[in-house]
Structures are given as C-alpha cells and as structure tokens.
Amino acid sequence: MxxxxxxxxxxxxxxxxxxxxxxxxxxxxxxxxxxxxxxxxxxxxxxxxxxxxxxxxxxxxxxxxxxxxxxxxxxxxxxxxxxxxxxxxxxxxxxxxxxxxxxxxxxxxxxxxxxxxxxxxxxxxxxxxxxxxxxxxxxxxxxxxxxxxxxxxxxxxxxxxxxxxxxxxxxxxxxxxxxxxxxxxxxxxxxxxxxxxxGVEFPNRISIALTQETVLRYGENPHQSAALYKLPTSGEPSVCNGRLLEGGTEISFNNLLDANAAFELVKEFDDPAAVVVKHLNPCGCAIDDDINIAYRKAYEGDVVSAFGGIIAVNRNVDVELAQTIMESYGRFGKALGASGFFAEVIISPRFEEDAVEIIRTLKTWGSRVRLIETGPIDRTKLDTSEFDVRCIIGGLLLQKRDLVGWEPEVVTCPTQTKPTPEQLEDLRMAWLVAKHTKSNTIILAKNKRILGVGAGQMNRVESGLLAMKQAGEEARGAVMASDAFFPFPDNVENAAEAGIAAIVQPGGSKKDPEVIAAADAHGIAMIFTGKRHFKH
Incomplete structure (x- = not known):
C-alpha cells in the first residue's frame, strides 16, 4: 500500500x-x-x-x-x-x-x-x-x-x-x-x-555495532557468501580503515584476512620494515635502514611462498619501492629459482601518485594488484578498548587484544652465554614475528630478516624442524624464537645441531632447568620474555 x-x-x-x-x-x-x-x-x-x-x-x-x-x-x-x-x-x-x-x-x-x-x-x-x-x-x-x-x-x-x-x-x-x-x-x-x-571489561550483555562496508565476491570458498563490516568508532590505522586505491579485481575475504595479518605485523616495527604474508602466516619479514633493502630481504626469505602473497610495508611507497616490488621476479626471483612473482595486495601508509602509476602500468605482474593506503602508523592510536572476537557455533569468544610487544625491561637471560647486541636485535624481530604466526610457532632469523618459519603444527618439535629445513645452511649463527615455552629440551638439541646461536622463548616450563642446561651445554644464549604469544 x-x-x-x-x-x-x-x-x-x-x-x-x-x-x-x-x-x-x-x-x-x-x-x-x-x-x-x-x-x-x-x-x-x-x-x-x-x-x-x-x-x-x-x-x-x-x-x-x-x-x-x-x-x-x-x-x-x-x-x-x-x-x-x-x-x-x-x-x-x-x-x-x-x-x-x-x-x-x-x-x-x-x-x-x-x-x-x-x-x-x-x-x-x-x-x-x-x-x-x-x-x-x-x-x-x-x-x-x-x-x-x-x-x-x-x-x-x-x-x-x-x-x-x-x-x-x-x-x-x-x-x-x-x-x-x-x-x-x-x-x-x-x-x-x-x-x-x-571499568566493566566484560558486561553481562554486549552489542557490537557494525556498519556494512561492502559485500564481497564470496567468503573463504566460492560457495560461502560474505561481507565486510566496520566498527564505526575505531580510528586506528588498519586495513579496515584503509582506502582501496587500485584493484582490477574486487578484493576478497581471504585477501582481507591476509592483508590484516600483514599490516598488523609490520605495525610492530619502528624501523623500516616489510612483510610478506601467505595464508595468514608471514613467509618473509625484514627490517633495515632502507625500506627498499628491507623489502628485498623479506621477499628473498621465501620467494616460492611469496608468489600470490600479501605485501605490507610501514613506509610510503615511492617510485623506487614500487619498481622494486613490481619487478621482484626480474631482479631477484630468476636468480633464486622462483617461477614468477605476483602480489595480491600491497599495503602502505601512503602511495605516491607516480608509484601508483608504475604499479598500474606494469601489467605483467600488476594487473590485479590491489593497493590499500592506511594513513600514517601511530602506535599511540592503538585501540585498547577493542576486543579480539572469535566465532564458535552458537556464540562468540571475546578477549582483549594482544598488544604486548618486545619488553626489554622484563627480559631475562638465565644461560651462561649472553646474546650479542646483534643477536638481541634479531631475537626481538623473531619474537615479534612469532607473535603474528599461527601456533605452534618457531621462527629463525639472522641479519634482521626471517630465514625459516614453522607454523601451525601440532607439536613444537615439528615446527622447529620445518623452520630449520627452510633456513638450511643459513641457520648456522641464526636465532630462534618460540611463541610458547619448551616443555622439553628437544628443540634446543635440534637447534644446536642446526647451529642456532641464540633462542628467545617465554620460559615458565617445569622443565626450564633441563632446557637451560641443554642450552648451556651447547653454548647457546637463551632469553625468557615471561609472556607467550599463542595465536590459534
């Protein structure tokens, strides 16, 4: 009517x-x-x-x-x-x-x-x-x-x-x-x-007000419908609050999950940093005084997994960086045996206009690349009131976000061998990468870049073996990070065999004395952070 x-x-x-x-x-x-x-x-x-x-x-x-x-x-x-x-x-x-x-x-x-x-x-x-x-x-x-x-x-x-x-x-x-x-x-x-x-952290009733941003092509799989919803109050620099500048193909559900994972990791670093993410896990990460070098080091960490991945940098993308990213295969991939390179999404605080044009015109690799501009990264604007929300059938699990990073004031070193300043910097980077990698997690790093990632395995030993296999001979002199404590000395023994020089882990296991003794027996420096970073 x-x-x-x-x-x-x-x-x-x-x-x-x-x-x-x-x-x-x-x-x-x-x-x-x-x-x-x-x-x-x-x-x-x-x-x-x-x-x-x-x-x-x-x-x-x-x-x-x-x-x-x-x-x-x-x-x-x-x-x-x-x-x-x-x-x-x-x-x-x-x-x-x-x-x-x-x-x-x-x-x-x-x-x-x-x-x-x-x-x-x-x-x-x-x-x-x-x-x-x-x-x-x-x-x-x-x-x-x-x-x-x-x-x-x-x-x-x-x-x-x-x-x-x-x-x-x-x-x-x-x-x-x-x-x-x-x-x-x-x-x-x-x-x-x-x-x-x-001061009520978890009230008896909670309503989460979201506004639809866009309907997506589909969800994790083509038979699942999906949409992106946005919290209206969050002003934190993020993928959700970012601006899509370029994209020949509509951004997908999986793209957004991976882009969020990549950007949240790169936000951890004050130094120029680059991250490459594939299936929610970092396959490359590096820091350097020069963002171009940081990107190259991150890409070289795993050129095979980087194909079709998500790239995040914490510096503006200028012409030089755009050229470096888009020609990754031509400059580095061939020498490293990669079959090609293509990035699904590139995330940056800002893209210079000429850089966007370069990405747009390099059709061999750039015809489908989506660009997300987030605005300046400011860790003082992290939304501490926002929940980390996980869905289970019939309900939601809410927890406070894991905003704990590297805390040098609480780090302890129980071993006879102490890490060098260079190793300590690598340990810090590896620890932050472990925070953003699916548990069980082992990360290997050297010279401010990730060498090996063992993620999402049912036991920590297997994660360690995967990371060491990926690093190969480069593992000698590298550092290791574990997102949770070692329940047994086995990971330390394997690390010693691979030539690992230093380890960072939360500590707190009943077997800590045996783990420390194993590290001392092999001259490995070990530091405890006192906090774990499970990421299920």
Whole structure:
C-alpha cells in the first residue's frame, strides 16, 4: 500500500542536505513541522515550517531535553489509520497524523571520541526524543516513513515525485529496518562508553555495532557468501580503515584476512620494515635502514611462498619501492629459482601518485594488484578498548587484544652465554614475528630478516624442524624464537645441531632447568620474555 506524504516532521543534528530535502517536500505540498535549530535553519532558507510547540501546546524546555515527547507527536506517529478506535482517539484529542519523520541523532560517538569530552558532555549527547520518534515511526511503518540518513533523501524525493507524493510499502519497510539498526547501534555505543567509564571489561550483555562496508565476491570458498563490516568508532590505522586505491579485481575475504595479518605485523616495527604474508602466516619479514633493502630481504626469505602473497610495508611507497616490488621476479626471483612473482595486495601508509602509476602500468605482474593506503602508523592510536572476537557455533569468544610487544625491561637471560647486541636485535624481530604466526610457532632469523618459519603444527618439535629445513645452511649463527615455552629440551638439541646461536622463548616450563642446561651445554644464549604469544 502506498502512503501519500502530507505532513512531515524534520528534526536533525546532522543538517547535511536537509534544506534541499525540505524544499523538495514543500514543493510537493507537504506540511513541515520542525524543532529548534532545524526549524531556524529551514526558516532561514525560506522553507515554511510549523514549530513543534505549536503542535504540542508546550514550549521546548529543560535545555531541549523535552520537546517531542508528547501524545500529539507520538500519537500522530503510532496511530493506525485503518483502525477505527485509533482514528477516533486521534480526532478526539486533536492529533493530526504525521506521514514522514526525518530524524538523525545527537552525535554521541563523535562527542565521546573527542579528547576533551567530559562525562557531562557525553550524557547531554544521549538523544532521547530522536530515538523515541524513530522507533514510533518504524513500528508504524505501515503508515509512516522514517528517514534517518542524508543518503536516503534523494531516493525518497525521487519516489515521491514519480508517485504523486506517495511512498511505497517496500521503501517504508527498507527505511524502518535501517532505522531500527541505527537505534540499536546508538544504544550499543552508549552502553560501551558507560561500561568503559565504570571499568566493566566484560558486561553481562554486549552489542557490537557494525556498519556494512561492502559485500564481497564470496567468503573463504566460492560457495560461502560474505561481507565486510566496520566498527564505526575505531580510528586506528588498519586495513579496515584503509582506502582501496587500485584493484582490477574486487578484493576478497581471504585477501582481507591476509592483508590484516600483514599490516598488523609490520605495525610492530619502528624501523623500516616489510612483510610478506601467505595464508595468514608471514613467509618473509625484514627490517633495515632502507625500506627498499628491507623489502628485498623479506621477499628473498621465501620467494616460492611469496608468489600470490600479501605485501605490507610501514613506509610510503615511492617510485623506487614500487619498481622494486613490481619487478621482484626480474631482479631477484630468476636468480633464486622462483617461477614468477605476483602480489595480491600491497599495503602502505601512503602511495605516491607516480608509484601508483608504475604499479598500474606494469601489467605483467600488476594487473590485479590491489593497493590499500592506511594513513600514517601511530602506535599511540592503538585501540585498547577493542576486543579480539572469535566465532564458535552458537556464540562468540571475546578477549582483549594482544598488544604486548618486545619488553626489554622484563627480559631475562638465565644461560651462561649472553646474546650479542646483534643477536638481541634479531631475537626481538623473531619474537615479534612469532607473535603474528599461527601456533605452534618457531621462527629463525639472522641479519634482521626471517630465514625459516614453522607454523601451525601440532607439536613444537615439528615446527622447529620445518623452520630449520627452510633456513638450511643459513641457520648456522641464526636465532630462534618460540611463541610458547619448551616443555622439553628437544628443540634446543635440534637447534644446536642446526647451529642456532641464540633462542628467545617465554620460559615458565617445569622443565626450564633441563632446557637451560641443554642450552648451556651447547653454548647457546637463551632469553625468557615471561609472556607467550599463542595465536590459534
């Protein structure tokens, strides 16, 4: 059933486009009721409005806290036009129906995001009348249209113009569903803020408000549908908050998972760093004073796995770095026996315009490369309030993010042999890479680059053997990182046989004395971090 819009109520905090919207309604003969600042803006633009107090018979009061909470407003929204008792009640009490409500809410999230926001500021930016009108109109969308976003204005006006001032049941239903999602997200943001203020880490009920960013081609596999949703409050530099600059093919579910893994690892380093990720695990990582050299070292770590991988750098991509990345096979791959090179995604804080053009024009490797620009990396902006969320069937597991990095003040060295400064730097890098690699994890590194990765194995010994096999003879003099403690000395014995010079691990095993003794017997330096980094 179509509903002709004869009366509209407009009361918005975000006034983007509202004057043009109101003018278009007025040109179609719609009577407009408005409140406070919105009424002043519309009147000032020449739109004839009826003030809210002329409808309710009461002035706006209590600093604007009370203005629309009145039967002549909510009765006008909730009354069923096809039910005689409702129509009679409206007539008896002088309630005239409202056919369209245009409301958006006080900017609560923007307010609490300000560094100078006080608790009183936050409370005053909790909208009451707006959500109440939205819910009333949405409940009665059989007869009332509810517009909550400036992005909806054009569609509403177009349909009214093409339909003699009427809106379809289908559009009213779409608008109502969007409106209920808005109020749910709004309440979730308020609850999150109040819980944080009260120091409640895991409340009895939790709502996670997300906004759809895009529908993806498919999920992990082609038979699974998928979409990307975004947290509206997170300002942390991330893949989700990044900007897609270039991409001949739509970015995929798996691309986004891998891109996130790569960027979160490269964010760990202050030095120029490059990471190559394949199937959520780093197959290459290196740091250097020169980002171009860092990239080359990361790529050379495993040129076979790098094919079709994800590249992340923590420095801007200029012309030289773009050329280095896109010609990786031509410069390094042939000499190392790789069959070719192709990157799915490149992530960087910024891509220079000329660099984008180079990537775009090198079609041999670049025709499908997606570029994600994240903006400057600032570890002071890490969102400590955000949860790490894992899905299980029927529920969610929530935990605080693992934001612990390298903590030199708590690192101990229980062995007779101590690491050299160069080894300590390699140990730091290997430890941070282990943090971002699937457990069980063993990482080998030397000269500020990863040589071998053993990831996701059912036992730590197997992970170590895989890492050593990948490193080969380069393992001699290298360092080893383990994401969790050694329950037995076997990994140390294998490390000694491969020529490993130093090891970093959390410590804390009942067998620590035996593990330390094995390291001492082979002259291996070992340091304990006191924290583990399982990543399931």
């Amino acid at each position: 179509d509903v002709t819009v004869k009366t509209a109520l407009i009361s918005v905090s975000d006034k983007t486009g509202v004057v043009d919207f109101a003018k278009a309604l007025a040109q179609m003969g719609v009577r407009i009721i408005s409140t406070g600042g919105t009424a002043a803006k519309l009147s000032g633009a020449g739109v004839e409005v009826v003030s809210i107090d002329a409808v309710t018979g009461f002035p706006e009061m209590m600093d604007g806290r009370v203005k629309t909470l009145h039967p002549r407003i909510h009765g006008a929204l909730l009354g069923l036009r096809d039910k005689s008792q409702h129509v009679e009640a409206m007539t008896e009490h002088g309630i005239e129906p409202i056919d369209l409500v245009c409301v958006n809410l006080y900017p609560f999230e923007a307010t609490v995001a300000r560094a100078d926001c006080t608790f009183e500021d936050a409370i005053e930016n909790i909208d009451i009348g707006g959500p109440s009108m939205i819910r009333s109109a949405s409940k009665n969308h059989k007869f009332v249209a509810v517009v909550t976003d400036p992005g909806q204005y054009a569609q509403v006006i177009e349909q009214m113009r093409n339909n003699n001032g009427a809106l379809s049941a289908s559009l009213r239903s779409d608008l109502a569903r969007a409106a209920f999602a808005l109020t749910a997200a709004y309440d979730a943001a308020i609850a999150r803020y109040l819980n944080a203020k009260a």
